[in-house]
Structures are given as C-alpha cells and as structure tokens.
Amino acid sequence: MNPRIRVAVGGVTGWAGSELARGVAHAPDMQLVAGLSRGAAGQPLAQLTGHADTPGVAAASIDVLAQTPCDVYVEYTKPAVAKHNILQALRHGAHVVVGTSGLSDQDYAEIDAAAHQAGRGVLACGNFAITVVLLQKFAEMAARHLDQWEIIDYAKAGKVDAPSGTVRELAYRLGQVRQPELTVPLDKVNGPVETRGASLSGTQVHAVRLPGYQLGVEVIFGADGQRLHLRHEAGDGSRPYVSGALLAIRKVHTLRGVVRGLDRVMEGL
Incomplete structure (x- = not known):
C-alpha cells in the first residue's frame, strides 16, 4: 500500500x-x-x-x-x-x-x-474547474484557425488582482499557439489607448470588476462575418x-x- x-x-x-x-x-x-x-x-x-x-x-x-x-x-x-x-x-x-x-x-x-x-x-x-479546463483547450483549438481574439475577465468588485489567474493562464497559452492580429495597431488608436485593454502575452484583455459577479472568463474570436464566444461562469461556491x-x-x-x-x-x- x-x-x-x-x-x-x-x-x-x-x-x-x-x-x-x-x-x-x-x-x-x-x-x-x-x-x-x-x-x-x-x-x-x-x-x-x-x-x-x-x-x-x-x-x-x-x-x-x-x-x-x-x-x-x-x-x-x-x-x-x-x-x-x-x-x-x-x-x-x-x-x-x-x-x-x-x-x-x-x-x-x-x-x-x-x-x-x-x-x-x-x-x-x-x-x-473542469469547465475552465475545457474552455482553455477549445480556445487553443480555435486560435489555430482564427486570426483575431480578445479576452474579457469578469470578477467581483473587491477582487484586487486583475486579470485573474484564470485569464493570465489563458492568455499565456493562447500566446504559445500564436499572436492574434490587430486590425488597428495600438499606437494608431484614435483616443485613450487604455480603452483597448491591456496586452497580456500578446492578447488584449479587458477586466470587469462589478458586484454580481463571482468569477468568469470569455474569449471572443472574430472572423469575417462571424464570431465565436467561449465563456465560463462560476457560481458562489x-x-x-x-x-x-x-x-x-x-x-x-x-x-x-x-x-x-x-x-x-x-x-x-
């Protein structure tokens, strides 16, 4: 034994x-x-x-x-x-x-x-969570076939670390597949560049911190005339x-x- x-x-x-x-x-x-x-x-x-x-x-x-x-x-x-x-x-x-x-x-x-x-x-x-494990795998698969994506990080208002560890890991892993394309480079943005989020491992990440959320992550892939949304939502427990x-x-x-x-x-x- x-x-x-x-x-x-x-x-x-x-x-x-x-x-x-x-x-x-x-x-x-x-x-x-x-x-x-x-x-x-x-x-x-x-x-x-x-x-x-x-x-x-x-x-x-x-x-x-x-x-x-x-x-x-x-x-x-x-x-x-x-x-x-x-x-x-x-x-x-x-x-x-x-x-x-x-x-x-x-x-x-x-x-x-x-x-x-x-x-x-x-x-x-x-x-x-197994749902996050699956999201990460599906996102890696999508990144091999789609050129552009961004991540939205959802969490409760009091969460001080932004982005979450889940999103850091997701961005890192997508960056290991390849870098997403940006139609408008960040240095060409007409307005506050911060509105385009933060660049993490090559991916633009947007952190939302509001009451009503616990933990969530969404990666959005865009292609000509179509979108793919992969999203995980966590409960309170x-x-x-x-x-x-x-x-x-x-x-x-x-x-x-x-x-x-x-x-x-x-x-x-």
Missing part, C-alpha cells in the same frame, strides 16, 4: 483553501499535515476542517509551516506573498500546486528555475474546484519545473 501524500495548504481558511483542506483531510490517499493562515494561527486543523483525525494547528507564516515535512504544498493565499511561499516550499523539498492568481510570466520563470534546481514539480492552475485540485496534488510529483494548466496531467485531453 502506498503511503498517503502529505499535504500542506496555504490559505487554509480562505474561500477556496478551506474547502480544499476539508477535501484533503477526507481523501483516503492524502493526509493534511499543515495549514497556513495568519488570522487563524494556532487553531487546530481538526477544528478548521471538521475532520477529527487531522493533527496540528494552523501556522502564521510559510517559515513556520515549512518546519513540518510535506510532499505537496498547495498555494492558495494572496498574490503579494504567493511567490515567496512557493519558493520557500521548493527550498524545503516540496512539490507545489498553485491556485493563487496574480503571478506574472516573469514570476513563473523564476519559480521554474527554482523548481528545476530543487528537482521538483510546480503545477500552476489558474482554475481547477468553491466545491467545483476541489476535485481538480486533488487531481493536481496526486499528479504534481510526475513533473519537473513549472507546468501550467490542469489538462497537462489529465488523460485524454
């Missing part, structure tokens, strides 16, 4: 991290050994997860958390500290699954170098992300360096 995967969750009391922590605690092939939460530091993980057999207490910092050996660290905290947490986890010998948004391509280049040096894998997933995150935890040990996208470890996609 294989030993259980020892998992540490950063953001163990957060919107997504708390649901994942409960999923890990109840997974038969995993053991939640540590959790990171500044606000809940010192509180028993058993109390936070509702799983009586979960040992230990929440840690206030990655330096304290790293004192507990783990096989996989899941980063689900805040953009401002995410890179530091990931690099620290790699230094302490853990593979890393990234669910936090807001990391740039430059950040991932630095993380990739550290992961290769440590001989560890980093699986970065802007979104663990975080449970749809748990199964994908558990899959990432189970698969990240097979990787070396940074790999972006849950579909990279899903058979048949």
